[in-house]
Amino acid sequence: MEELKGKRGIIALIALIIITIGLLSSLEKLTGRVNPGISEVYNALAYLVAPNNLATWVYDWRGFDTLIETAVIYVGGLVSALVIGRGVVQMKKCKQESPVTSKPLEFRVESLTVILEYLGIPAAILLISYGIMIVTGSSTSGGGGFQCGVIMTSAYLLAAILYGKNNPIKFGKRFIIGIGAIGLGGYALLGLPGYLATGYWQYNIGADVWSLVPSILHTIFGDPFRLSLILKEGVFYSTPGIVPLINIAEAFNVIGAIGLIYFAFLYGWSDEGE
Amino acid sequence: MMLGEITPSLIAFILGIIFGTQLNYKLTKGMIILLISFSIVASLLFGVFTFTYSIYGGYIAPGIGFSMPLITATIGIIIGKLLKR
Numbered sequence: 285m286e287e288l289k290g291k292r293g294i295i296a297l298i299a300l301i302i303i304t305i306g307l308l309s310s311l312e313k314l315t316g317r318v319n320p321g322i323s324e325v326y327n328a329l330a331y332l333v334a335p336n337n338l339a340t341w342v343y344d345w346r347g348f349d350t351l352i353e354t355a356v357i358y359v360g361g362l363v364s365a366l367v368i369g370r371g372v373v374q375m376k377k378c379k380q381e382s383p384v385t386s387k388p389l390e391f392r393v394e395s396l397t398v399i400l401e402y403l404g405i406p407a408a409i410l411l412i413s414y415g416i417m418i419v420t421g422s423s424t425s426g427g428g429g430f431q432c433g434v435i436m437t438s439a440y441l442l443a444a445i446l447y448g449k450n451n452p453i454k455f456g457k458r459f460i461i462g463i464g465a466i467g468l469g470g471y472a473l474l475g476l477p478g479y480l481a482t483g484y485w486q487y488n489i490g491a492d493v494w495s496l497v498p499s500i501l502h503t504i505f506g507d508p509f510r511l512s513l514i515l516k517e518g519v520f521y522s523t524p525g526i527v528p529l530i531n532i533a534e535a536f537n538v539i540g541a542i543g544l545i546y547f548a549f550l551y552g553w554s555d556e557g558e
Numbered sequence: 559m560m561l562g563e564i565t566p567s568l569i570a571f572i573l574g575i576i577f578g579t580q581l582n583y584k585l586t587k588g589m590i591i592l593l594i595s596f597s598i599v600a601s602l603l604f605g606v607f608t609f610t611y612s613i614y615g616g617y618i619a620p621g622i623g624f625s626m627p628l629i630t631a632t633i634g635i636i637i638g639k640l641l642k643r
Contacts, residue, residue, distance in 0.1 A: 405583055412577055419573075420627040454580050
């Protein structure tokens with residue numbers, strides 16, 4: 285608990301209180317507005333958000349289930365580290381005890397084939413680009429945050445397998461923790477605009493399916509991702525609102541979670557600097 | 559043209575710069591040309607859905623999906639790497 289004392293602890297506590305109040309009051313306000321299954325309001329308004337019902341469903345629920353999935357990864361990483369022992373993760377508290385020693389992972393970089401030596405790095409870099417493309421494509425496809433995180437960390441793992449300790453994709457400890465923290469914090473903070481404007485936590489004020497927010501907010505959060513859909517029946521406009529931003533935060537979150545597991549298991553962990 | 563066609567490319571560029579700064583590898587001219595060439599091929603392969611009327615898929619070459627974010631992400635990674643030198 286030492287890490288939670290001081291300024292960081294106060295900030296964490298305040299953030300936790302705000303999020304808890306927001307979530308609970310949102311749940312309380314939802315009383316009577318949500319029907320079992322897909323509501324009539326939802327069916328009536330879904331086409332205004334996305335070109336088809338599947339995409340609409342994905343827009344609304346994808347981000348939320350992914351947040352819980354990420355929590356599962358964090359717990360999985362923590363439990364793995366605990367099971368494997370202090371040989372891999374050595375925290376301050378355990379310093380007085382002798383750590384469990386294990387042989388470091390053996391990298392045999394000299395055995396790389398010519399193809400892997402010359403195409404391994406471009407493949408890893410292109411995987412990163414592909415991951416970014418997936419997450420930025422969420423304005424037309426709904427999800428993408430989790431997939432992006434998995435693809436980016438796959439690139440990291442690929443480079444680590446090929447080049448060992450001289451990993452050209454050098455996601456350091458501070459970088460991975462920073463990315464994870466920005467993702468988690470960003471995800472939580474993106475709930476605030478909706479809460480302040482409507483009283484519903486993480487209400488999508490960009491898409492505004494219930495027509496609750498002033499037009500200026502609708503424009504600010506909706507227009508950056510607005511697309512036109514030109515059909516024989518006419519021109520339709522749709523926007524995913526804040527969903528792409530949620531997906532980017534989620535991608536950062538997943539990169540932090542999986543990246544930390546890879547980092548700890550490949551290169552070991554200590555509280556000292558990198 | 560709608561903002562939704564441009565914003566993802568800009569975000570991809572910024573994310574590319576962020577992750578490019580973490581690269582620890584000397585990028586040669588040949589490597590940069592290889593990366594951009596492969597990105598163009600990948601953009602054609604993974605292009606956006608045609609119904610969204612992207613810049614290339616909708617206006618210039620209808621029926622062809624072309625993913626600008628993938629190319630801007632690669633360019634961002636290269637620039638990020640050069641900035642970190």
